[in-house]
Amino acid sequence: MKKILVTGLSGFIGTRLSELFHRYSLIGVSRSVSRNGRIPARNMIKADITDEKELSKKINNIEFDGIIHLAGITHIDRCEEDKINGKNGLAWKVNVTGTENIIRACSQSGKFLLFLSTECVFDGKKGFYKESDTPSPVNWYGRTKYEAEKKILSSKINACILRSVLVYGHSKGYKVDLAKKFFELLKSGKKISAVNDQFVTFTFIDDLIGAINLAWDKKLTGIYHFAAETSLSPFEFARTISSGFGLNNKMIKQTTLEKFFGKSHRLRLVNSSLNSDKFREFSRTRAKNLEDVVPILVKRWGKPGNIK
Template structure:
């Protein structure tokens, strides 16, 4: 192959705090093995990373800003980026955040989960203090294709058009599908008492990808129309 796309990762942010050996093995050692394979095959690697490499104190972030990971998962993702940098293999790192889309591989994604809960009349607790620009999975695929088309290396941020809190994102979904958004209850990240710290004021500036790759993210409303069609809602 000419390219190896690494979308594999141990992504359980909280369990990574206790299952450190597994998280390191998948997220760092796995990338080192792929780099060795890429060297043998003379292939390039496109590696999917995360906004979690930043601490979320002063986002949104550009590609060249200094990382400061908060938790162990975040540290493994930064380590995976560094493993590629020292490998000598040609590579592209795509940092993304809050991926969402239609369900795949039998898993229920965030949008479908929220729709199902609200349809069932269940209260859902959504954080009000985490800011991102959620990334539609088809836009990430678009970015991967653009990297290959333009033969680009380096780091690119891939995210959505709109910066908003997870709570606001949920309200938009509820409104679009005509569901009761009063069932969406505000909560702070601190109140969730999770094992791993989360970056709060985050999000990724995508100007570099838009300029160099011709990356064009969908609006949230456009993505929900696509999801509605794909899920036959």
């Protein structure tokens, strides 16, 4: 079976990838081999992607077909705190230097690279960004991801940059996703506050894995966007989850980005949406909108009173 190296296989998206990517043998590369206890240690290589020597020593004797690069420092506020450290900070080292090391590993072996990027490369003023729009990140996370994209595009390797937006729908990883978080809070009768002045093309994780699969099979090169067709505010997102699970919508209070995030609201994109036409035209597939995903989540997590 063909082998793919996957950085960040132990993360939120990587964990689901490991469950759904059946036709390939996946070998994870992460700093911890059993972060969530779901990936067998024999399928993991313990390596820090910021350490080029360690990385190349660990992967040199493995015959692999290419790399899916998911590893990253992804928390917007933590990345921002690290901005002061510039190129010596963890966010830059992992997101940019780490990507340069991954590019080198692909270039030395002539292998394909698939890099997962984000809408945070844009400023969030216009929304429904196309691949041809010019990035202009407003937070350090987006800046480091954009720098990584530029390193990939200026290298000579065959690579696909797949950008997505706030991924949800997988409850088993170590990181709780927004859908599951809202569901759990509402189920336990807690009030929640959800932002009503931000618009997001929330992306169902299983659809994203399907898109990664297609991009990998077709060895797509260049930049592609993959997210839901319509955007929702987190408030609308919470209400759709609540209604779908038969929970009490009155427990969801509306708030604003500014009230919810305080000073750091400026780091959030008001319009966090991507236009996925290019991917849809090529593949004839699209990410489902939330109302079509909710029945799947209800089956997966169970309705209150019958919780799995």
